[in-house]
Amino acid sequence: MKLKNRAFFYWCETRAGKKRQTTRKGLIMTDETRQIGFIPMSKNGRRHDKRLLDKVDIIRHIPPEVTIWADTGFQGIDKQHPNTQIPKKGTRKRPLSPEQKQENKIISGIRITVEHAIAGIKRLGCMTQILRNRRxxxxxxxxxLSAGLWNFHLRTA
Known part of the structure:
Protein backbone atom coordinates (compact mmCIF):
# COMPACT_ATOMS: atom_id res chain seq x y z
CA MET A 1 0.00 0.00 0.00
CA LYS A 2 2.85 2.40 0.79
CA LEU A 3 4.43 1.92 -2.63
CA LYS A 4 1.18 2.84 -4.33
CA ASN A 5 0.89 6.02 -2.26
CA ARG A 6 4.49 6.96 -3.05
CA ALA A 7 3.89 6.48 -6.77
CA PHE A 8 0.72 8.58 -6.56
CA PHE A 9 2.59 11.32 -4.68
CA TYR A 10 5.32 11.38 -7.34
CA TRP A 11 2.67 11.52 -10.06
CA CYS A 12 0.97 14.49 -8.37
CA GLU A 13 4.27 16.33 -7.87
CA THR A 14 5.36 16.02 -11.50
CA ARG A 15 2.11 17.19 -13.12
CA ALA A 16 2.18 20.64 -14.69
CA GLY A 17 0.44 22.81 -17.23
CA LYS A 18 -3.16 23.41 -18.13
CA LYS A 19 -3.89 19.77 -18.93
CA ARG A 20 -1.88 18.52 -15.92
CA GLN A 21 0.52 16.40 -17.90
CA THR A 22 3.65 14.89 -16.41
CA THR A 23 6.43 17.12 -17.72
CA ARG A 24 10.14 17.73 -17.22
CA LYS A 25 11.89 21.08 -17.43
CA GLY A 26 15.53 21.84 -18.09
CA LEU A 27 17.78 24.82 -18.64
CA ILE A 28 19.96 25.35 -21.68
CA MET A 29 22.81 27.85 -21.90
CA THR A 30 24.18 28.67 -25.35
CA ASP A 31 26.64 31.08 -26.88
CA GLU A 32 26.17 33.36 -29.88
CA THR A 33 27.11 30.56 -32.30
CA ARG A 34 24.21 28.35 -31.04
CA GLN A 35 26.65 25.93 -29.38
CA ILE A 36 25.16 24.42 -26.24
CA GLY A 37 27.51 25.02 -23.35
CA PHE A 38 25.66 23.92 -20.22
CA ILE A 39 22.71 21.63 -19.50
CA PRO A 40 21.89 20.78 -15.87
CA MET A 41 19.74 17.80 -14.92
CA SER A 42 16.07 18.27 -15.71
CA LYS A 43 13.54 18.73 -12.92
CA ASN A 44 9.77 18.50 -12.52
CA GLY A 45 7.82 20.64 -14.95
CA ARG A 46 6.03 22.47 -12.15
CA ARG A 47 9.20 24.19 -11.02
CA HIS A 48 9.59 27.81 -12.08
CA ASP A 49 12.47 28.78 -14.40
CA LYS A 50 14.10 31.17 -11.93
CA ARG A 51 13.82 28.69 -9.07
CA LEU A 52 15.44 26.02 -11.22
CA LEU A 53 18.26 28.42 -12.07
CA ASP A 54 18.78 29.26 -8.39
CA LYS A 55 18.95 25.57 -7.53
CA VAL A 56 21.65 24.96 -10.16
CA ASP A 57 23.57 28.05 -8.92
CA ILE A 58 25.44 28.66 -12.17
CA ILE A 59 25.06 32.46 -12.16
CA ARG A 60 27.88 33.04 -9.68
CA HIS A 61 30.30 31.23 -12.02
CA ILE A 62 29.58 33.57 -14.95
CA PRO A 63 32.02 36.51 -15.09
CA PRO A 64 30.48 40.00 -14.71
CA GLU A 65 31.69 41.11 -18.16
CA VAL A 66 29.59 38.40 -19.87
CA THR A 67 26.07 39.53 -20.81
CA ILE A 68 23.19 37.23 -19.91
CA TRP A 69 20.20 37.43 -22.27
CA ALA A 70 17.24 35.86 -20.47
CA ASP A 71 13.50 35.71 -21.05
CA THR A 72 10.79 36.99 -18.72
CA GLY A 73 10.69 33.70 -16.81
CA PHE A 74 13.90 34.77 -15.10
CA GLN A 75 12.68 38.00 -13.47
CA GLY A 76 15.05 38.87 -10.62
CA ILE A 77 18.21 37.50 -12.21
CA ASP A 78 19.47 41.06 -12.66
CA LYS A 79 19.92 41.26 -8.88
CA GLN A 80 22.34 38.30 -9.04
CA HIS A 81 24.31 39.29 -12.14
CA PRO A 82 25.11 42.91 -13.01
CA ASN A 83 25.20 42.47 -16.80
CA THR A 84 21.74 41.02 -17.56
CA GLN A 85 19.25 41.87 -20.30
CA ILE A 86 15.60 40.89 -19.76
CA PRO A 87 12.63 42.09 -21.85
CA LYS A 88 10.33 44.58 -20.15
CA LYS A 89 6.78 43.54 -19.38
CA GLY A 90 3.86 45.87 -19.97
CA THR A 91 0.54 45.89 -18.17
CA ARG A 92 -2.89 47.14 -19.09
CA LYS A 93 -2.44 50.20 -16.87
CA ARG A 94 1.15 50.83 -17.97
CA PRO A 95 1.66 49.78 -21.60
CA LEU A 96 5.15 49.71 -23.02
CA SER A 97 6.51 52.83 -24.66
CA PRO A 98 7.77 52.62 -28.27
CA GLU A 99 11.38 52.75 -26.99
CA GLN A 100 10.75 49.80 -24.67
CA LYS A 101 9.10 47.86 -27.50
CA GLN A 102 12.12 48.53 -29.71
CA GLU A 103 14.45 47.39 -26.93
CA ASN A 104 12.41 44.19 -26.50
CA LYS A 105 12.74 43.50 -30.24
CA ILE A 106 16.53 43.85 -30.00
CA ILE A 107 16.67 41.52 -26.99
CA SER A 108 14.45 38.92 -28.68
CA GLY A 109 16.55 39.14 -31.84
CA ILE A 110 19.62 38.17 -29.84
CA ARG A 111 17.79 35.55 -27.78
CA ILE A 112 16.53 33.78 -30.91
CA THR A 113 19.84 31.90 -31.09
CA VAL A 114 18.78 30.00 -27.97
CA GLU A 115 15.51 29.06 -29.65
CA HIS A 116 17.48 27.84 -32.67
CA ALA A 117 19.61 25.68 -30.37
CA ILE A 118 16.47 24.21 -28.78
CA ALA A 119 15.12 23.45 -32.25
CA GLY A 120 18.45 21.78 -33.05
CA ILE A 121 18.05 19.56 -29.99
CA LYS A 122 14.55 18.63 -31.13
CA ARG A 123 15.92 17.33 -34.43
CA LEU A 124 16.43 14.06 -32.57
CA GLY A 125 12.95 12.55 -32.62
CA CYS A 126 12.94 11.24 -29.06
CA MET A 127 13.04 14.81 -27.73
CA THR A 128 9.69 15.78 -29.25
CA GLN A 129 7.71 12.62 -28.58
CA ILE A 130 6.21 11.30 -25.36
CA LEU A 131 8.81 9.38 -23.36
CA ARG A 132 7.36 6.10 -22.12
CA ASN A 133 10.57 4.65 -20.77
CA ARG A 134 10.67 4.41 -16.98
CA ARG A 135 14.41 4.13 -16.51
CA LEU A 145 22.93 12.95 -26.48
CA SER A 146 20.85 15.26 -28.67
CA ALA A 147 22.80 18.33 -27.47
CA GLY A 148 26.06 16.58 -28.33
CA LEU A 149 24.77 15.69 -31.78
CA TRP A 150 23.66 19.30 -32.31
CA ASN A 151 27.09 20.65 -31.29
CA PHE A 152 28.74 18.11 -33.60
CA HIS A 153 26.47 19.23 -36.44
CA LEU A 154 27.44 22.87 -35.87
CA ARG A 155 31.16 22.07 -35.89
CA THR A 156 31.04 19.99 -39.06
CA ALA A 157 28.56 22.08 -41.07
Missing amino acids: PFIDDTFLL
Missing part, protein backbone atom coordinates in the same frame (compact mmCIF):
# COMPACT_ATOMS: atom_id res chain seq x y z
CA PRO A 136 15.78 6.77 -14.15
CA PHE A 137 17.57 9.71 -15.78
CA ILE A 138 16.86 8.44 -19.31
CA ASP A 139 15.38 11.84 -20.25
CA ASP A 140 18.63 13.56 -19.23
CA THR A 141 20.61 11.00 -21.20
CA PHE A 142 18.56 11.72 -24.33
CA LEU A 143 18.93 15.46 -23.78
CA LEU A 144 22.72 15.24 -23.46
Whole structure:
Protein backbone atom coordinates (compact mmCIF):
# COMPACT_ATOMS: atom_id res chain seq x y z
CA MET A 1 0.00 0.00 0.00
CA LYS A 2 2.85 2.40 0.79
CA LEU A 3 4.43 1.92 -2.63
CA LYS A 4 1.18 2.84 -4.33
CA ASN A 5 0.89 6.02 -2.26
CA ARG A 6 4.49 6.96 -3.05
CA ALA A 7 3.89 6.48 -6.77
CA PHE A 8 0.72 8.58 -6.56
CA PHE A 9 2.59 11.32 -4.68
CA TYR A 10 5.32 11.38 -7.34
CA TRP A 11 2.67 11.52 -10.06
CA CYS A 12 0.97 14.49 -8.37
CA GLU A 13 4.27 16.33 -7.87
CA THR A 14 5.36 16.02 -11.50
CA ARG A 15 2.11 17.19 -13.12
CA ALA A 16 2.18 20.64 -14.69
CA GLY A 17 0.44 22.81 -17.23
CA LYS A 18 -3.16 23.41 -18.13
CA LYS A 19 -3.89 19.77 -18.93
CA ARG A 20 -1.88 18.52 -15.92
CA GLN A 21 0.52 16.40 -17.90
CA THR A 22 3.65 14.89 -16.41
CA THR A 23 6.43 17.12 -17.72
CA ARG A 24 10.14 17.73 -17.22
CA LYS A 25 11.89 21.08 -17.43
CA GLY A 26 15.53 21.84 -18.09
CA LEU A 27 17.78 24.82 -18.64
CA ILE A 28 19.96 25.35 -21.68
CA MET A 29 22.81 27.85 -21.90
CA THR A 30 24.18 28.67 -25.35
CA ASP A 31 26.64 31.08 -26.88
CA GLU A 32 26.17 33.36 -29.88
CA THR A 33 27.11 30.56 -32.30
CA ARG A 34 24.21 28.35 -31.04
CA GLN A 35 26.65 25.93 -29.38
CA ILE A 36 25.16 24.42 -26.24
CA GLY A 37 27.51 25.02 -23.35
CA PHE A 38 25.66 23.92 -20.22
CA ILE A 39 22.71 21.63 -19.50
CA PRO A 40 21.89 20.78 -15.87
CA MET A 41 19.74 17.80 -14.92
CA SER A 42 16.07 18.27 -15.71
CA LYS A 43 13.54 18.73 -12.92
CA ASN A 44 9.77 18.50 -12.52
CA GLY A 45 7.82 20.64 -14.95
CA ARG A 46 6.03 22.47 -12.15
CA ARG A 47 9.20 24.19 -11.02
CA HIS A 48 9.59 27.81 -12.08
CA ASP A 49 12.47 28.78 -14.40
CA LYS A 50 14.10 31.17 -11.93
CA ARG A 51 13.82 28.69 -9.07
CA LEU A 52 15.44 26.02 -11.22
CA LEU A 53 18.26 28.42 -12.07
CA ASP A 54 18.78 29.26 -8.39
CA LYS A 55 18.95 25.57 -7.53
CA VAL A 56 21.65 24.96 -10.16
CA ASP A 57 23.57 28.05 -8.92
CA ILE A 58 25.44 28.66 -12.17
CA ILE A 59 25.06 32.46 -12.16
CA ARG A 60 27.88 33.04 -9.68
CA HIS A 61 30.30 31.23 -12.02
CA ILE A 62 29.58 33.57 -14.95
CA PRO A 63 32.02 36.51 -15.09
CA PRO A 64 30.48 40.00 -14.71
CA GLU A 65 31.69 41.11 -18.16
CA VAL A 66 29.59 38.40 -19.87
CA THR A 67 26.07 39.53 -20.81
CA ILE A 68 23.19 37.23 -19.91
CA TRP A 69 20.20 37.43 -22.27
CA ALA A 70 17.24 35.86 -20.47
CA ASP A 71 13.50 35.71 -21.05
CA THR A 72 10.79 36.99 -18.72
CA GLY A 73 10.69 33.70 -16.81
CA PHE A 74 13.90 34.77 -15.10
CA GLN A 75 12.68 38.00 -13.47
CA GLY A 76 15.05 38.87 -10.62
CA ILE A 77 18.21 37.50 -12.21
CA ASP A 78 19.47 41.06 -12.66
CA LYS A 79 19.92 41.26 -8.88
CA GLN A 80 22.34 38.30 -9.04
CA HIS A 81 24.31 39.29 -12.14
CA PRO A 82 25.11 42.91 -13.01
CA ASN A 83 25.20 42.47 -16.80
CA THR A 84 21.74 41.02 -17.56
CA GLN A 85 19.25 41.87 -20.30
CA ILE A 86 15.60 40.89 -19.76
CA PRO A 87 12.63 42.09 -21.85
CA LYS A 88 10.33 44.58 -20.15
CA LYS A 89 6.78 43.54 -19.38
CA GLY A 90 3.86 45.87 -19.97
CA THR A 91 0.54 45.89 -18.17
CA ARG A 92 -2.89 47.14 -19.09
CA LYS A 93 -2.44 50.20 -16.87
CA ARG A 94 1.15 50.83 -17.97
CA PRO A 95 1.66 49.78 -21.60
CA LEU A 96 5.15 49.71 -23.02
CA SER A 97 6.51 52.83 -24.66
CA PRO A 98 7.77 52.62 -28.27
CA GLU A 99 11.38 52.75 -26.99
CA GLN A 100 10.75 49.80 -24.67
CA LYS A 101 9.10 47.86 -27.50
CA GLN A 102 12.12 48.53 -29.71
CA GLU A 103 14.45 47.39 -26.93
CA ASN A 104 12.41 44.19 -26.50
CA LYS A 105 12.74 43.50 -30.24
CA ILE A 106 16.53 43.85 -30.00
CA ILE A 107 16.67 41.52 -26.99
CA SER A 108 14.45 38.92 -28.68
CA GLY A 109 16.55 39.14 -31.84
CA ILE A 110 19.62 38.17 -29.84
CA ARG A 111 17.79 35.55 -27.78
CA ILE A 112 16.53 33.78 -30.91
CA THR A 113 19.84 31.90 -31.09
CA VAL A 114 18.78 30.00 -27.97
CA GLU A 115 15.51 29.06 -29.65
CA HIS A 116 17.48 27.84 -32.67
CA ALA A 117 19.61 25.68 -30.37
CA ILE A 118 16.47 24.21 -28.78
CA ALA A 119 15.12 23.45 -32.25
CA GLY A 120 18.45 21.78 -33.05
CA ILE A 121 18.05 19.56 -29.99
CA LYS A 122 14.55 18.63 -31.13
CA ARG A 123 15.92 17.33 -34.43
CA LEU A 124 16.43 14.06 -32.57
CA GLY A 125 12.95 12.55 -32.62
CA CYS A 126 12.94 11.24 -29.06
CA MET A 127 13.04 14.81 -27.73
CA THR A 128 9.69 15.78 -29.25
CA GLN A 129 7.71 12.62 -28.58
CA ILE A 130 6.21 11.30 -25.36
CA LEU A 131 8.81 9.38 -23.36
CA ARG A 132 7.36 6.10 -22.12
CA ASN A 133 10.57 4.65 -20.77
CA ARG A 134 10.67 4.41 -16.98
CA ARG A 135 14.41 4.13 -16.51
CA PRO A 136 15.78 6.77 -14.15
CA PHE A 137 17.57 9.71 -15.78
CA ILE A 138 16.86 8.44 -19.31
CA ASP A 139 15.38 11.84 -20.25
CA ASP A 140 18.63 13.56 -19.23
CA THR A 141 20.61 11.00 -21.20
CA PHE A 142 18.56 11.72 -24.33
CA LEU A 143 18.93 15.46 -23.78
CA LEU A 144 22.72 15.24 -23.46
CA LEU A 145 22.93 12.95 -26.48
CA SER A 146 20.85 15.26 -28.67
CA ALA A 147 22.80 18.33 -27.47
CA GLY A 148 26.06 16.58 -28.33
CA LEU A 149 24.77 15.69 -31.78
CA TRP A 150 23.66 19.30 -32.31
CA ASN A 151 27.09 20.65 -31.29
CA PHE A 152 28.74 18.11 -33.60
CA HIS A 153 26.47 19.23 -36.44
CA LEU A 154 27.44 22.87 -35.87
CA ARG A 155 31.16 22.07 -35.89
CA THR A 156 31.04 19.99 -39.06
CA ALA A 157 28.56 22.08 -41.07
